[in-house]
Amino acid sequence: MDHNMKKIASVFTMTISALLLSACGGDDSSSNHPLPKPTEKPNLENQQGRLLILTEDPDRPQLNLYDLAQKQSIHNAQLSFNPSAIHASAGYRYGVLMNRTQGVVNFYDSGLSLNKGHLSSQTPQLLKYQLNGASPTHYRNFNDQAAIFYDGNNDQSSKFDVFKDQDIFNNSVASQSLPFKHHGVAEPRGDLVLSTYLADGQSKVSIVKSYGIHGDHFHEQQTLSNPCSGLHGASSIQKFSAFGCEDGVLVVGQQGQKFTDFKISLPVRIGTVVGHHLAPNLVALASTTPDLFIIDPILKNTNQIQWVNDPSTTRLKQIYSSSGKFFVVLDSKGVLNIFDSKTWELKTRLNVIDAQSPDLTKTQLVANGRADEVYLNDIQNKSIIQVDLKTGAIKQTIQLNTVPNQFTWLGVI
Secondary structure: OOHHHHHHHHHHHHHHHHHHHHHHOOOHHHOOOOOOOOOOOOOOOOOOOEEEEEEOOOOOOEEEEEEOOOOEEEEEEEOOOOOOEEEEOOOOOEEEEEEOOOOEEEEEEOOEEEEOOEEEEOOOEEEEEEEEOOOEEEEEEEOOEEEEEEOOOOOOOOEEEEEOHHHHHOOOOEEEEOOOOOOOOEEEEOOEEEEEEOOOOOOOOOEEEEEEEEOOEEEEEEEOOOOOOOOOOEEEOOOEEEEEEOOEEEEEEEEOOEEEEEEEEOOOOEEEEEOOOOOOOEEEEEOOOOOEEEEEOOOOEEEEEOOOOOOOOOEEEEEEOOOOOEEEEEEOOOEEEEEEOOOOOEEEEEEOOOOOOOOHHHOOEEEOOOOOEEEEEEOOOOEEEEEEOOOOEEEEEEEOOOOEEEEEEEOOO
16 A cells, blocks of 8 residues: 555544544533433431321320421321321331221321432321221231231121232222131231131131232132140241240241241240341240240240349330341330340340339330331320430430320331
């Protein structure tokens, strides 16, 4: 190739390269189409959540929504009914207001939600949507699902409802009626539910059945093999559920759509079972004594925890922290007992409520859904106490103008 041809080829190459660079936006400073920014994660650092508080006045029941970041009440709602219990929905957006006497379940929207990854705050409100059934009593939630068991009465049999937060938003829940009324419980497990079942002619609950969801109702699938006489209380961890019995605990393992069950015998009646989706073990608590047992469903054994020095001390309330790292027991002396749930070492004993308070037994124990913190309502002093479980110390005392009879934590997790 002669000199002129080489020069022409060089100019051609440089021209093509410049065109390609221009088309690709090679110069960031002159580009008209900058690369899109990655989707930002919601900034929830300052989002401490809200406390939904029910005042004590039975003649003028009122809900008070207290914002923890703003340190003030931001909404009030007058009620025409007096809830027998208040819970957080499985996703923590809604307050679930249960009224056993009137057979109604109402919902309160905290106004907090995530919308396409961004924190959304709307006006809080008491929803018109409600559920109905005779004597809504036991409330359970596990893995973003909640279940309400209705004990029934002489006119209506027992039933259970199962729902997620989105179902409340859509005003549509799945429900299943049972043949006879009884004091029972339903444990949600994805597309399946484990529910107590009273057999024809029996007066005491001892049977657990599984039900599979079919649209807005369920189909019975399996009857567990082991009876659980005097069944009361249930909870779950990832692969297991457990029910309290007169003679121990009924443990149920799940493999796909099938369940296997076995009994663990204990010398006392178990009235409460506590689990957490991140915990490896379940906790079984005796009905009338302070006995506390750690249930290992893999090894099929138990470990009793000696946590009280005074035999007159009894258990009032108990809860796992939101991370599952701590297990907390409020006792009859007004002391908060904080356990490390990995080693079951009693880390801290913290005096939180006056042992002489006439309302001590009415104290509730509520977990913060985003942090290892719990709240207790001090009815006598019209306040709510916030405890940091990591430090084992009181973080703050929230002084109120009204008596906090019942409450729960709502927010974005």
